[in-house]
Amino acid sequence: xxxxxxxxxxxxxxxxxAAVGAASLVVLYNFGQTIEARSRLTHAADAAAYSGALxxxxxxxxxxxxxxxxxxxxxxxxxxxxLGASAHYLDAMQSQRQRGNPPASLIAMLFxxxxxxxxxxxxxxxxxxxxxxxxxxxxxxxxxxxxEMAAREIVGDLTASRERAMREVLAANYPAFGEIxxxxxxxxxxxxxxxxxxxxxxxxxxxxxATRKAGLRPATEDAVARYGFLDRRNDTRRNPWAVSSxxxxxxxxxxxxGSTWLGPDGHWGALDTQSxxxxxxxxxxxxxxxEYAMGWGTVQGEKSRAPDDVEFVEDPPADFSxxxxxxxxxxxxxxxxxxxxxxxxxxSYAMASARRWPxxxxxxxxxxxxxxxxEPLRFAIAVSLDSSVVQTTDADSAVTxxxxxxxxxxxxxxxxxxxxxxAETHFARPERRADGRxxxxxxxxxxxxxxxxxxxxxxxxxxxxxx
Numbered sequence: 430x431x432x433x434x435x436x437x438x439x440x441x442x443x444x445x446x447a448a449v450g451a452a453s454l455v456v457l458y459n460f461g462q463t464i465e466a467r468s469r470l471t472h473a474a475d476a477a478a479y480s481g482a483l484x485x486x487x488x489x490x491x492x493x494x495x496x497x498x499x500x501x502x503x504x505x506x507x508x509x510x511x512l513g514a515s516a517h518y519l520d521a522m523q524s525q526r527q528r529g530n531p532p533a534s535l536i537a538m539l540f541x542x543x544x545x546x547x548x549x550x551x552x553x554x555x556x557x558x559x560x561x562x563x564x565x566x567x568x569x570x571x572x573x574x575x576x577e578m579a580a581r582e583i584v585g586d587l588t589a590s591r592e593r594a595m596r597e598v599l600a601a602n603y604p605a606f607g608e609i610x611x612x613x614x615x616x617x618x619x620x621x622x623x624x625x626x627x628x629x630x631x632x633x634x635x636x637x638x639a640t641r642k643a644g645l646r647p648a649t650e651d652a653v654a655r656y657g658f659l660d661r662r663n664d665t666r667r668n669p670w671a672v673s674s675x676x677x678x679x680x681x682x683x684x685x686x687g688s689t690w691l692g693p694d695g696h697w698g699a700l701d702t703q704s705x706x707x708x709x710x711x712x713x714x715x716x717x718x719x720e721y722a723m724g725w726g727t728v729q730g731e732k733s734r735a736p737d738d739v740e741f742v743e744d745p746p747a748d749f750s751x752x753x754x755x756x757x758x759x760x761x762x763x764x765x766x767x768x769x770x771x772x773x774x775x776x777s778y779a780m781a782s783a784r785r786w787p788x789x790x791x792x793x794x795x796x797x798x799x800x801x802x803x804e805p806l807r808f809a810i811a812v813s814l815d816s817s818v819v820q821t822t823d824a825d826s827a828v829t830x831x832x833x834x835x836x837x838x839x840x841x842x843x844x845x846x847x848x849x850x851x852a853e854t855h856f857a858r859p860e861r862r863a864d865g866r867x868x869x870x871x872x873x874x875x876x877x878x879x880x881x882x883x884x885x886x887x888x889x890x891x892x893x894x895x896x
Contacts, residue, residue, distance in 0.1 A: 466814055466819045466846050467846050467848060469602070470812060470814050470846055470848050471848045471850070472602075473598070473599055473602035473603070473812065474599075474810065474812040474848050474849070474850045475850050475881055476598050476602065477594075477595035477596075477598040477599050477623070477810065477812065478595065478808075478809075478810055478850045478851065478852035478881060479852050479879060479880075479881055480594045480595055480597075480598045481591040481592070481594055481595045481808065481810070481852060482806075482807075482808075482852035482853055482854050482879035482880065482881075483594070483854075483879040484587070484590050484591040484594045485587065485591060485630070485806050485808075485854040485877075485879065486854045486877040486878055486879045488583050488584075488587045488590070489806070489854060489872060489875075489877040490875035490876075490877050491579075491583050492580055492583055492584070492634070492795050492872045493871075493872050493873055493874055493875040493876075493877070494875055495576050495579055495580045495583070495795075496645065496648075496794050496795070496796075496872055496873050497873065497875075498576055499572060499576055499645060499649075499792060499794060500645070500648055500649050500652050501652075502568045502571060502572050502576075503572075503649045503652070503653070503691075503697075503791065504649070504652050504653055504656065505568055506565055506568045506569070506572075506697055506788075507653050507656075507659050507689055507691070507697050507699075508656070508658065508659065509561050509564055509565040509568065509697075510565065510689065510697045510698060510699040510728040510729075510786070511658065511659055511689045511699040511728075512557070512561055513557070513558060513561045513562065513565075513699065513726075513728035513784055513786070514687070514689075514699035514700055514701045514726045514727050514728045514784075515687075515699075515701055515726065516553045516554060516557035516558055516561065516726065517553070517558065517701075517725070517726025517727065517728065517779075517782075517784055518553075518687075518701040518702070518703070518724045518725060518726030518779075519551050519552060519553035519554075519724065519726070520553040520726070521722075521723075521724045521725050521726055521778070521779075521782075522548065522551040522703065522723055522724030523551050523552050523553060525722070525723050525724065526548055526549065526551065526723075530721065531705050531721050531723065533545050533548045533549040535705075536548045536683065536705065536723075537549075539668040539681050539683070539705075540666045540667075540668060540681075540683045541666070544666060544683060548723065551724065558784055562784070562786050565786050565788065566786070566787070566788070569787075569788045569789060572789075572792050573789050573792050576792070577792055577793070580794075580795055584634060584795065587630060588628075588630060591630075591808075592623070592625075595623060595810065596608070596609040596623060599621055599623060599812065603621055606619045606620055606621055606818075607619055609621050609622075609623055620814060620815035620817060620818045621812065621813070621814055621815075622812070622813040622815075622845075623810060623811075623812055624810065624811045624812075624813075624895065625808065625809075625810055626808075626809040626810060626811055626849060626851075626888050626891045626892055627807075627808060627809045627851075627885075627887070627888050627891070628808045629801075629804070629805075629806050629807045629808060629853075630806060630808070632798055632801070633797065633798060633801055633806050634795050634796065634797060634798060634872065635795065635796060635797075635798045635799075636793050636794070636795050637793060637794055637795070637796055638793055639695055639790075639791035639792060639793060639794055640693070640694075640695055640791070644794055644796055644873075645791060645792070645794040646691070646695070646791060648873055649691065649791070650691060653689075653691070659689045660689075661687065661688050662685065662686070662687030662688065662701065663685065663686050663687065664684075664685040665682055665683070665684050665685070665770070666682065666683040667680035667681065667682050667683075668680050668681040672708040673708060673710045673716055675710045675715060675716050676708070676710065676715070676716035679708050679716055680708065681705070681706065681707055681708050682705075682706040682708075682718065683703070683704075683705055683706075684702075684703065684704050684706060684770070684771070684772055685702075685703045686700075686701070686702050686703070686771060686772050686775075687699070687700065687701040687702070688700055688736075690736055691791075692729075692730070692733050692734065692736075694730065694732070694733060694790055695790030695791035696729065696730030696733045696788060696790045697728075697729075697730070697788075698727065698728065698729040698730065698733055698735065698736075699727065699728050699729075700726070700727040700735065700739065700776065700779055701724070701725070701726050701727070701779075702722070702724060702725045702726075702772040702775035702776055702779060703722075703723045703724045703725075703772070703775065704720045704721060704722050704723055704772040704774060704775045705720075705721040705723055706718040706719070706720050706721075707719045707720075707721060709755075711755075714755055714759075714767075715767075716767065717755055717766045717767050718766050718767070718769065719754050719755070719766075720754070720766070720772065720773070720774040720775070721774075722772065722774045722775035722778055723775070724775070725772075725775040725776070725778045725779035725782075726779055726784075727779040727780060727783045727784065728783070728784045728785075728786055729783055729784070729785060729786070730785065730786065730787075730788055730790065731785045731786070731787050731788075735776075735780065739771075739776055739780075740762075740764055740771055740773035740776055741773055741776035741777040741779070741780045742761060742762055742773075742777045743777075743780070743781070744781070745774065745777035745778055745781060794872075795872055796871065796872050796873075797870050797871065797872055802869045802870055803869065803870075805853040805854060805855040805856075805882075806853060806854040806855075807851060807852065807853035807854075807882055808851065808852065808853075809849060809850070809851035809884060809885075809888040809891075809892070810849065810850060810851070811847055811848070811849040811891075811892050811895050812847070812848055812849075812850075813845040813846065813847040813895065814845060814846040814847075815845050816845050816846065819846065847892070847895050849884060849888065849889070849892035849895075850881065850884070851881070851882045851883065851884050851885070851888060852879065852880065852881050852882055853879075853880060853881075853882045854877055854878070854879050855870075855877070855878060855880065856868075856869075856870035856871070856874075856876055856877055856878075857876055857878050858874075858876050859876065
């Protein structure tokens with residue numbers, strides 16, 4: 430009787446256990462599907478963030494190349510004005526030689542046959558000034574239009590380019606979903622949504638005038654210093670024998686002077702002169718140097734001024750047939766004609782006939798903002814995958830919301846799988862400096878690289894609000 434009452438209870442227990450097991454398998458399957466979706470989405474989001482940081486790195490490196498191109502064009506323009514001054518100088522020297530003031534034979538006798546031959550053979554190239562001025566204008570146009578426009582477009586397009594790259598990476602990881610939503614766009618377009626949590630780009634770079642002590646100007650001056658052709662072109666020769674018993678240690682001098690400079694206004698200038706300084710003496714002032722200008726030439730900006738150490742007068746006399754040289758110097762100038770080392774007379778002729786080339790001077794340039802020099806350029810994103818595309822056993826084989834008979838906590842409150850990640854663009858030299866010191870980030874060296882980054886506390890809080 431008792432045995433009959435126990436018959437069938439094991440079957441009920443077995444059914445209960447089977448039901449619990451089936452439910453557990455369903456929940457485990459659903460949970461596994463969501464975890465798989467989250468893992469895949471995490472890899473896709475990391476790839477998208479890294480691609481965005483790479484876009485930033487390429488943009489900053491592109492700006493660095495623009496800045497370096499600006500320097501290269503400035504070096505070329507310095508060569509142009511130097512060649513222009515040299516051509517002007519040779520034209521003037523040819524004219525003076527033809528006038529015999531001074532004669533080439535005298536220069537050869539006093540300072541050697543090579544000096545006489547150089548004076549005799551001086552001849553400027555045909556139409557050099559026009560051709561060089563045209564080339565200078567082309568460089569100026571590239572500097573202020575082409576390169577400036579390129580830098581402006583790089584800066585202005587970075588945000589859109591970065592987002593476009595990230596959406597393309599997400600689309601490549603989920604080709605079946607088509608174009609990826611951007612910044613909370615309508616979910617009808619795609620089940621994947623990309624949102625920017627934080628962005629360090631606004632204010633990361635600044636546009637500076639090139640007259641500052643740091644940046645483009647000193648970098649340009651350092652580059653120009655590498656070229657001997659742009660260095661000072663100074664040389665002095667003296668004849669070997671005594672000229673006057675009043676000053677037995679003095680000699681006739683042949684002074685060659687030349688320099689290329691970048692003025693305070695950001696315009697290039699160059700000056701080349703050569704003068705024969707004949708040693709003279711009289712009872713009124715004793716020994717002095719009578720300057721005979723042999724060659725002169727200068728090229729400068731339209732409103733530029735010569736350096737302060739260039740001695741000259743505004744309206745030099747064409748000759749001294751009406752007045753002694755020393756008397757004119759005494760009442761019209763403050764020149765040192767007793768032991769001076771320059772060519773003030775030739776300088777004056779050069780300034781009176783200066784070639785003025787139009788130009789806009791040094792351009793503005795872009796650099797990392799001073800208060801951001803120690804910071805990488807970072808951003809954080811959140812990527813969401815709508816639960817409707819996560820294949821599970823709930824709601825017609827797809828989870829539409831975190832509710833139902835087999836509810837679980839793998840999805841957020843929004844009914845979507847949401848992950849967040851961050852990436853940054855940082856400045857890193859490919860090798861250490863020779864002096865071992867660290868180097869601050871700069872947009873004059875294309876050493877910008879991309880990497881993923883951990884979320885900050887603020888970014889994590891913002892990401893949590895989207896789940």
